[in-house]
Amino acid sequence: MAVGTMQDENIRIIGRETANSRGKCRTLIGQSSLGTEWTLLGKGSFGQVFKARHHQWEKDVAVKLICLDDGRPEEDLFCEAELMLRAEGPYIQKILGVFKGYRPLSPLIFVGLVTDMMTRGSLFSMQRKRENKLLPWPLVFRLVHQVAVGMRNLHSLTPALIHKDLKPNNVLLDSGLNVKITDFNLAMLANRETVIPLRGVQTPFFRPPEAMYTATGAYDVYSYAILLWTILNPGHSYAPFDASNGVRPSLEDVENMKAEEVPGLEELVEIMVKCWSQNRDQRPTFAECAAVTEELYEKHKHGITDAVRDVLEELDAAPDTEPAVVFKDEIDVVKWTPDRCPGWPQVLHRFINLFVRTRMWQWVRRYL
Structure with a gap:
């Protein structure tokens, strides 16, 4: 190229x-x-x-x-x-x-x-900033639907584009908390059956049982199921489990939620379980997932405006968990002020400022 x-x-x-x-x-x-x-x-x-x-x-x-x-x-x-x-x-x-x-x-x-620039970060960072509280149900159903539609678009290409790293960190959120799928570092174009090149490894928690030898559309569908589980179970650790032997994350907390009689929750859990089926041929396609999630979101769509507003207000009020790390040319040099460097160090101070401001070090590096 x-x-x-x-x-x-x-x-x-x-x-x-x-x-x-x-x-x-x-x-x-x-x-x-x-x-x-x-x-x-x-x-x-x-x-x-x-x-x-x-x-x-x-x-x-x-x-x-x-x-x-x-x-x-x-x-x-x-x-x-x-x-x-x-x-x-x-x-x-x-x-x-x-x-x-x-x-x-x-x-x-x-x-x-x-x-x-996605101003609201990722799904993972939003969950952590909200102290891993469950999102309002209208937003839950919109998130899972938008991810399904985004992945359906990837898989509908010819040949299909397999993402291979679908997880909360790679689901970004814009100012209105709409989904933007990112990070195609591990992605690949797939035929019906494709041997995976050794060009990186997905987070084990989201990796399907067949991950070590094939990458078809079912690969991403499995990761989508685990993503749904993390949305319904925020705060749980990503401790790897033996997916190759049929082990899956616990549904205990999800079963307890059903007592709330949330419209569409039972159907959402049903599609999640189908998506993480041990047999990849039994997993639904993203076109099928998107059709189901669209119907489920319609049941909650009337409350999405209030749900988004409440979450945004909560995020704005929450303290930053980590201080910003800023990289700025001259920021470290400015700290070397002449009053801290009396006498001859003033000359050194001026030289270093000139060296950085003119990017002379770039020229030196090219010719050394």
Whole structure:
């Protein structure tokens, strides 16, 4: 795949042509477009995710970075970008461009995906911020329906796009708590039967029994069932269990909920149990799941406005569980003020400020 050179703040580059991405372009975003102050949102085996401000677009964006110096191939990220281009839909996180350059306070070169900023974080972070309390039922049924529709869209592509890492951390929420499925790092295009390449490992708690040797649409359906269980049982640990021997998460708490006579709850539990069937051929498709969840959501749709408002008010009132980690060029250098460095250190102080502000260290690094 040909990748353009970084000549301007933003330039257009063409990816590999496919039936669903032919004629589309990706924007290669220069580092100066994103400013010098980034906030860390999360990190994992894939790399790190930051919030940055795109000055030309006048909006906050999310930047998922991998470092080119840690041995990971750049092609992995461009492959993920291609899959995200194919996966456009109302409940799929939109890719805005590809980043290549330096992160604030780092001399290393990074590549990354630039996407819309989801202001409400992930389903997992929302559950934790709400101290793992069960969501209002209208919101529960809307979440499970939107995830089903988003996954149905992925599986309806030709060939189908298998996500392979569906879990609460990868279900993002916009300002209205609508779903945006993200993280296609493990995703792959699947035929009827596909051997899984050893390119990463899904969280064991959400991994189906057949995970080590095949990836079909049933793979994601199983993960969807476990995702439903986490929505109905917030706060439970993700301790792995032996799915290959038919072990599944406990339904004790869910059975107790049935006493509340929540409309549609029994049908939701029924579809969840079908989705985690040991025999993958007995699991429903996402088209079938979406048809069921749509009917169930209709029973609660009248209360969704109040449910969303109540949860947003609760989230706004909740204290931040973790302090923001900000990466900003010169932030550490500014602390070295001349009054703390009398005499000759003043010269060193000025040199370091000049070195950082002019990004001279980038030039030095290229030619060493």
